[in-house]
Amino acid sequence: MKIRAAVLEEFAKPLEVQELELTEPKDGEALVRLVACGVCHTDMYTASGVDPSGYSPTVLGHEGAGVVESVGPGVVSVEPGDHVVTLFSPQCRECIHCRDDRTNICLAIRDQQGKGYLPDGTTRLQRDGEEIRHFMGTSTFAEYTVMPEIALAKINPEAPLEHAALFACGLSTGLGAAINTAKVREGSTCVVFGAGMVGLGAVAGCRLQGAERIICVDLSDDRLELAKGQGATETMTGGDDVVERIVEETDGFGADYTFEATGNVGVMRQAVEAARMGWGLATVAGVAGKGETLDIVPRLLITGRRVAGSSFGGCKGRDQVPEFVERAMAGDIDVAPFVSHKITLDDVNRGFELMEAQDGIRSVIEFN
Ligand SMILES: NC(=O)c1ccc[n+]([C@@H]2O[C@H](COP(=O)([O-])OP(=O)(O)OC[C@H]3O[C@@H](n4cnc5c(N)ncnc54)[C@H](O)[C@@H]3O)[C@@H](O)[C@H]2O)c1
Numbered sequence: 350m351k352i353r354a355a356v357l358e359e360f361a362k363p364l365e366v367q368e369l370e371l372t373e374p375k376d377g378e379a380l381v382r383l384v385a386c387g388v389c390h391t392d393m394y395t396a397s398g399v400d401p402s403g404y405s406p407t408v409l410g411h412e413g414a415g416v417v418e419s420v421g422p423g424v425v426s427v428e429p430g431d432h433v434v435t436l437f438s439p440q441c442r443e444c445i446h447c448r449d450d451r452t453n454i455c456l457a458i459r460d461q462q463g464k465g466y467l468p469d470g471t472t473r474l475q476r477d478g479e480e481i482r483h484f485m486g487t488s489t490f491a492e493y494t495v496m497p498e499i500a501l502a503k504i505n506p507e508a509p510l511e512h513a514a515l516f517a518c519g520l521s522t523g524l525g526a527a528i529n530t531a532k533v534r535e536g537s538t539c540v541v542f543g544a545g546m547v548g549l550g551a552v553a554g555c556r557l558q559g560a561e562r563i564i565c566v567d568l569s570d571d572r573l574e575l576a577k578g579q580g581a582t583e584t585m586t587g588g589d590d591v592v593e594r595i596v597e598e599t600d601g602f603g604a605d606y607t608f609e610a611t612g613n614v615g616v617m618r619q620a621v622e623a624a625r626m627g628w629g630l631a632t633v634a635g636v637a638g639k640g641e642t643l644d645i646v647p648r649l650l651i652t653g654r655r656v657a658g659s660s661f662g663g664c665k666g667r668d669q670v671p672e673f674v675e676r677a678m679a680g681d682i683d684v685a686p687f688v689s690h691k692i693t694l695d696d697v698n699r700g701f702e703l704m705e706a707q708d709g710i711r712s713v714i715e716f717n
């Protein structure tokens with residue numbers, strides 16, 4: 350079938366919305382009609398050419414939500430008409446990692462996905478006979494996409510898809526960092542560094558876990574206001590002395606849980622240093638630049654601080670994304686403030702510009 354999609358032709362150039370050929374889903378795959386898709390930093394990072402593992406031509410996009418149109422042979426977990434959220438982090442339920450509750454990093458299709466292919470090593474996207482590679486196994490800057498069923502989370506069909514799309518990446522990453530990775534205890538004190546999509550999700554996750562104090566740190570007053578809306582009890586402007594200020598505010602000890610959601614290794618270090626002696630846990634969610642390292646004074650670890658990393662918030666996506674969507678529908682997670690701009694597929698480059706200008710939290714593409 351013919352589809353319109355935003356193609357990354359050349360790094361550091363605007364995406365080009367073009368007509369492509371999308372072929373039928375094969376074994377274990379489904380055809381999904383996109384209804385909404387968020388524009389995320391990872392898309393822009395790859396488009397910029399800075400990502401060493403990037404390639405072109407490819408169709409970007411990974412924060413998608415839509416409706417299953419048809420399925421290939423052997424597909425059992427979704428059927429036409431199902432509403433789904435796309436998962437760049439799949440859940441096969443069979444690999445050694447999927448069967449263990451300590452990780453969400455599914456091993457089933459990692460290698461091919463990283464190279465831009467579907468699990469059988471081929472693409473469903475073509476242009477004049479030339480293959481166009483997939484991106485993050487999702488390629489959702491497109492009217493339709495073909496994806497493995499293990500990378501589709503089936504959600505409540507009553508949920509608004511422009512909200513559900515945000516659970517495909519940043520929002521679940523933040524929520525999950527607090528709920529799955531840190532397992533924040535009731536009554537605790539938390540500090541969240543960064544109030545973008547991921548940090549705000551972490552604030553909401555700490556609130557859902559029953560934290561008593563949630564201190565959010567950012568450089569932008571507008572974003573700190575949004576953090577209050579998600580449950581932050583206090584806010585602070587970031588800076589070189591922020592660790593001292595946090596320690597002062599927490600009876601000289603630091604926080605039970607800290608979260609880093611900026612991608613800045615200096616802030617990661619602050620998150621470790623602001624964690625409490627004895628049991629403080631610093632959870633790192635930000636993606637640092639290539640080659641950057643995190644500096645930690647080992648004494649901080651010996652005296653009981655711990656550091657954890659969190660990919661997609663430790664969420665096993667097919668199980669947990671539908672649960673998050675239910676919690677949002679029940680009013681426990683307020684998604685509306687994150688949708689700052691609604692744009693069309695043709696405006697996808699404007700989505701990048703808005704992100705660069707830090708104008709709002711998310712631009713969401715709506716497909717008609
Ligand atoms: N681990 C994962 O699976 C995963 C998934 C999605 C995104 N990410 C990463 O998480 C990070 C955050 O993503 P996002 O979409 O929320 O980004 P974002 O750019 O919208 O938010 C980052 C925030 O950090 C703030 N900030 C910058 N410097 C700061 C400082 N010194 N002190 C305090 N705050 C500071 C900025 O003002 C901004 O509000 C990125 O690095 C992104 O790549 C990771």
Ligand SMILES: [Zn+2]
Nearest residue numbers: 389391518519
């Ligand atoms: Zn993302």
Ligand SMILES: [Zn+2]
Nearest residue numbers: 441444447455
């Ligand atoms: Zn698996």
